[in-house]
Amino acid sequence: xxxxxxxxxxxxxxxxxxxxxxxxxxxxxxxxxxxxxxxxxxxxxxxxxxxxxxxxxxxxxxxxxxxxxxxxxxxxxxxxxxxxxxxxxxxxxxxxxxxxxxxxxxxxxxxxxxxxxxxxxxxxxxxxxxxxxxxxxxxxxxx
Amino acid sequence: xxxxxxxxxxxxxxxxxxxxxxxxxxxxxxxxxxxxxxxxxxxxxxxxxxxxxxxxxxxxxxxxxxxx
Numbered sequence: 001x002x003x004x005x006x007x008x009x010x011x012x013x014x015x016x017x018x019x020x021x022x023x024x025x026x027x028x029x030x031x032x033x034x035x036x037x038x039x040x041x042x043x044x045x046x047x048x049x050x051x052x053x054x055x056x057x058x059x060x061x062x063x064x065x066x067x068x069x070x071x072x073x074x075x076x077x078x079x080x081x082x083x084x085x086x087x088x089x090x091x092x093x094x095x096x097x098x099x100x101x102x103x104x105x106x107x108x109x110x111x112x113x114x115x116x117x118x119x120x121x122x123x124x125x126x127x128x129x130x131x132x133x134x135x136x137x138x139x140x141x142x143x
Numbered sequence: 144x145x146x147x148x149x150x151x152x153x154x155x156x157x158x159x160x161x162x163x164x165x166x167x168x169x170x171x172x173x174x175x176x177x178x179x180x181x182x183x184x185x186x187x188x189x190x191x192x193x194x195x196x197x198x199x200x201x202x203x204x205x206x207x208x209x210x211x
Contacts, residue, residue, distance in 0.1 A: 015171040017163075083184050084172040142175040 088138030096131030
């Protein structure tokens, strides 16, 4: 019974290890901090609430600092991850980065045919969607 | 790569979760190794071998016939 309880606590987070779960949460928290900094910074700059000068530059730089925290947290997650989890992440990154790169290299052909013009923000969305799809496919393959 | 992990685990009446905890990996990893979808790294293969008190070759079978 004690063994069963121990086993459940080890895998209670969808089969991941407690360390992976902790590191994933750290990544999520830093991403949330980045999102708050980015949205708040965008609003403050767009509405010209801050006086012209160093204040605006500081607000614009805050998301960059938060992004560094996200990258550090994600690198730590990858470094300490369960080895299968690391493989799944590698495949997801390959699909996200590679897919977005080739999609944006090829999309101008469609633009010439009349498709809507995309900007850099759309690249991020495509990358995030493909990364999520890659993670989902990896999870299904090895479940 | 075929392996005897499921048999060895069953002999001890362990769940995949229990084995995962002993090896400090996820249950998903244990399942993927047992079903042959994933081959473990060398350090993990050594941990498995140590845990069951056998050599790596006794647990993991590469499917290649050895010449006498």
